[in-house]
Amino acid sequence: MLDDYQTEQPIIYRILKNAIVKDECSHAYLFEINNYRHADAFIKSFVKALLCPEHHMTKPTDCRYCHLIETDNFPEIKVINPDGFWIKKEKLLALQEEFTKKPIMGDRKVYIINGADKLNKQSANSILKFIEEPDNNITAILVTNNLYTVLPTIRSRCQILSFQSVKQKFPEEFKTEDKLISVLSLNPESDENLTTKLAKVIDFINYYEKNHLNALLFINKLWHDYIKTKEEYDKSFELMILYYKDILSTKLNRPITLFKDEIEIVQNIADKNTVSELCYKINTIMELKQSIKYNANLNLLMDKLIIKLEGE
Numbered sequence: 269m270l271d272d273y274q275t276e277q278p279i280i281y282r283i284l285k286n287a288i289v290k291d292e293c294s295h296a297y298l299f300e301i302n303n304y305r306h307a308d309a310f311i312k313s314f315v316k317a318l319l320c321p322e323h324h325m326t327k328p329t330d331c332r333y334c335h336l337i338e339t340d341n342f343p344e345i346k347v348i349n350p351d352g353f354w355i356k357k358e359k360l361l362a363l364q365e366e367f368t369k370k371p372i373m374g375d376r377k378v379y380i381i382n383g384a385d386k387l388n389k390q391s392a393n394s395i396l397k398f399i400e401e402p403d404n405n406i407t408a409i410l411v412t413n414n415l416y417t418v419l420p421t422i423r424s425r426c427q428i429l430s431f432q433s434v435k436q437k438f439p440e441e442f443k444t445e446d447k448l449i450s451v452l453s454l455n456p457e458s459d460e461n462l463t464t465k466l467a468k469v470i471d472f473i474n475y476y477e478k479n480h481l482n483a484l485l486f487i488n489k490l491w492h493d494y495i496k497t498k499e500e501y502d503k504s505f506e507l508m509i510l511y512y513k514d515i516l517s518t519k520l521n522r523p524i525t526l527f528k529d530e531i532e533i534v535q536n537i538a539d540k541n542t543v544s545e546l547c548y549k550i551n552t553i554m555e556l557k558q559s560i561k562y563n564a565n566l567n568l569l570m571d572k573l574i575i576k577l578e579g580e
């Protein structure tokens with residue numbers, strides 16, 4: 269229930285609680301997850317407080333509304349998830365059609381769009397007006413992990429609420445791989461294959477740091493044999509950034525967070541690079557990561573990366 273998040277997410281807890289109590293809820297919210305692990309549960313608690321006629325924020329003894337929402341059986345909530353890389357326009361049109369009907373239960377309807385950064389121009393255009401001027405008693409909840417890749421036309425129509433990222437502390441005995449699964453929000457079961465592939469990303473950087481431009485010659489074996497889809501690229505680039513950040517921390521004699529098991533190699537790469545080279549590399553990877561979703565030719569992206577990394 270919403271009150272459970274009072275200490276963990278004090279800011280957005282207060283904003284939403286006030287809005288509900290004063291009946292001044294916005295018609296569209298955009299939640300930035302910031303890797304907050306309980307984001308889904310938080311949002312569900314908010315939806316309960318919003319839709320339940322009693323606006324329950326602490327655990328009710330017995331409330332049919334809260335119970336139906338908790339068990340995903342409430343008829344007035346519609347959840348939209350991306351199909352592959354984008355959210356399809358057809359889904360959004362169907363949603364709007366469905367939401368012309370009056371609610372059967374209670375007096376409000378809520379739709380949740382997960383992966384709001386996966387609304388492309390076309391699909392976004394089909395829903396902008398609906399977000400901006402919904403019929404009475406419709407609340408939009410959009411959710412993203414990448415606020416800055418959400419289209420500005422969408423961002424400007426929503427109240428943006430960012431979860432505070434809760435720093436993850438790992439017990440000493442945690443292995444690098446387990447930490448990465450957590451930090452990259454991988455699912456250990458469904459993403460098992462991807463987890464294996466990500467080990468190759470570290471191999472790639474280690475090879476590149478030794479051989480520089482020569483990595484271009486072996487890029488198929490080093491990279492393309494493993495990393496293929498846009499999603500794999502996205503996680504791989506994220507991982508490279510984390511790896512270089514740990515290398516930079518080592519260089520600055522700061523504690524490293526993830527790659528303790530690889531400390532010798534990390535130290536070695538730190539020794540070979542200056543601080544400004546490492547910053548440049550992190551920035552370059554971040555920059556190219558942004559272009560993954562618009563890039564039709566991912567093969568060329570890797571050539572570009574290596575050449576740019578050598579650039580400074």
Ligand SMILES: [Zn+2]
Pocket residue numbers: 320321322323324328331332333334335
């Ligand atoms: Zn209730």
